[in-house]
Amino acid sequence: MTHPLSLLVLLAASVLAACAPALAGQAPGAAAEVEIPISHRDRVYAAEQFSNTVSVIDPADNTLLGVIRLGDPSPMNFSPLYKGQVLVHGMGFSPDHRTLAVVSIGSNSVTFIDTATNAVKHTTYVGRAPHEAFFTPDGKEIWVTVRGEDYVSVLDATTFEETTRIRTPNGPGMQIFSPDGTYGYVCSSFNPEVDGVTMADHKIVARVKQDSPFCPNIAATPDGTQVWFTLKDTGETQVFEARPPFAILKTIQTGPITNHVNIVHNAKGTFAYVTIGGLNEVKVFRTDDFSLVATIPVGKLPHGIWPSGDGTRVYVGLENADGMTAIDTLTNQVIATVPIGQAPQAAVYVPNAVPQGGGTENLQPLGIAGQTAHLTLTAAGTTIAAGMQAPTSVSLFDQGLVQVLEASVTGLEPKHPYVLALCTQANGGGLIQSLSAFMTNPAGSAIVNAIGPIRQIVQADVGEERRYLVILSGTAAKTGAPVQIEVD
Missing domain, CATH: 2.60.40.200 (Superoxide dismutase, copper/zinc binding domain)
Structure with a gap:
């Protein structure tokens, strides 16, 4: 017979569990972070390479609100007096969800945008052909991989000015961080090496072998145990330990033009979602045993991918279809595709990006970018x-x-x-x-x-x-x- 005190303890635990906030941890945050349900305060952004725009989507009803125009299309941007951005490509956002960082490869810049007003706050010019930028978990720095050179440019998150450089092998592709703020992980687009870097002193402490030189994208699991990265040239995805000894755990043959990877945690577990551009699919893998659990047809040349703040959706930019596709992660079914600008590259989902107001200031219609x-x-x-x-x-x-x-x-x-x-x-x-x-x-x-x-x-x-x-x-x-x- 169950003791009355035991029954009381079990009942109390059930009540606490029911009242406790659900924990999901939107990448690149920690697993202990509270879920943020999808609402009209959230925004999905896409960096669009040929229209030089950033599309802004309300995920609550999957509506395109408009675009932030950072530059002109060709041939206007060929002028020697042109001042706009060219080849809008990479994306990141601050831990407080107030600032979007947008990398433009052709104009060597990082543009910082206020998420509430869509206004440009600052533009920092860095070295040749930067690829991706992301804020550190403490929000104090922005690391920018300067793929056309051999370093990560570290910017102060208050002044947006460069404070130091982390030397890497030529062609650093992207960086992401351990959720606890201990390590940064920098993969390469020209050399077969991922570097583990201590965030406290910017020192390389590990060199993980890539199976090929061309890594465009990297992601860390919210529990801080794994790092996943893609190899676009060989069509592979690799996984390694996020902590010493940083050993390779798995190499998966994913398919031609393997583009981006991101991590989703939901009621069914933790999964890696990988965009396979050459197959027009997203493949879904468990992170515990690396088994393939779903293959989702999404449209032409899927590229950037990012989960919602509660892990119930992922959004995928379709580079050759000018669309942003929403996937329900519990059913792994496409639930919407939103028309956006030309050739979307990186995509991010920013929960509570607009804490108040309509959040449609400074947006323009899609116009020619939708043709x-x-x-x-x-x-x-x-x-x-x-x-x-x-x-x-x-x-x-x-x-x-x-x-x-x-x-x-x-x-x-x-x-x-x-x-x-x-x-x-x-x-x-x-x-x-x-x-x-x-x-x-x-x-x-x-x-x-x-x-x-x-x-x-x-x-x-x-x-x-x-x-x-x-x-x-x-x-x-x-x-x-x-x-x-x-x-x-």
Whole structure:
């Protein structure tokens, strides 16, 4: 028989458990942080590379509120007197959720934005081609990976000025921090090494081997035990211990153009969500046994990903679909896709970003940033059957009279030279005009860019001279046979 005192203790524990706040820990925060339910005070942001905008979404009803325009599209930004930002790309936010940090690769800048008013507070210019920026857990510093050089620029979070540099191997890709503020983890985009750095004195104390040189993204689990990072060139995701000896725990073959990873904690456990650009999917893995638990089709070229403050959703930027997709993490089903600006890269979810007021000041309509045409290429001599996915998707982002072309190429030979070109015949033959020569990565994929009035050429009206997109083996100087051809 259960003693009455024991029953009383059990009842008290149940009452306390029911009244206690749920703990989820939105990355990169700690597991002990309180869940923040989704509300109209939250914001989802996307950094958009070709429209040079930041889209601002209300997640309560998945509505685009407008964009923060940090720069102009091409060719206006070619002027030597141009002062705006170029290639808006990376994102981070302060621990108090009041400040958004936006990295622009082409203009070497970090723009700091007030989340309540969408107003630019300051712009700091750093070294060549910065990639990502994030605040330390104590909110005192911002670390900026300067990927075009060999250091992390450390900025003071009050003055936004550089105070020191952390020297790394060439090409630091991204940094994230242990939730307890002990370590920073810096992966590389040019060297096969992740550096563990003590935040107290900015010293490298560990060097973790990457399986390949190209890491674009890294995330730490809220419980402080693991660090996950992606390898875009080989299509892998690796996991290592977040504390000494920083041993590699797992290497997972995730797929071509593996982009970003983030961590979700919900009622079912803790999971890593990985965007696989070449497969147009998000893959979900348990963090305890690394098993694959879901594969979610989301749309063309998923890139940035970030969870809500209560872990019930993740938001995914679709680089070749100009959309932000919301996924319910309890069912792993897509519940909404919101139209946004051109070629979203990083995405962040900031709970309680707007503590009061409407939070729509200084926003502009999407405008030309929402105008994009989409094409597909398939293997020469084949057709795409119902339900099949074309190996290569192409987006033509309108920039006025011209478009920026971005092709998400898969299905080719690894480490092989190819040419993206225009041809005069639907079978890939005739007159060939090269647009961009490229080399595939070890997974047989690549991201290829070009600029020009391409939409007008490949979608010409009947009676006009139409061209077709084609991928040929070889180099611009000596092209070979067509391997992929545009399909209607």
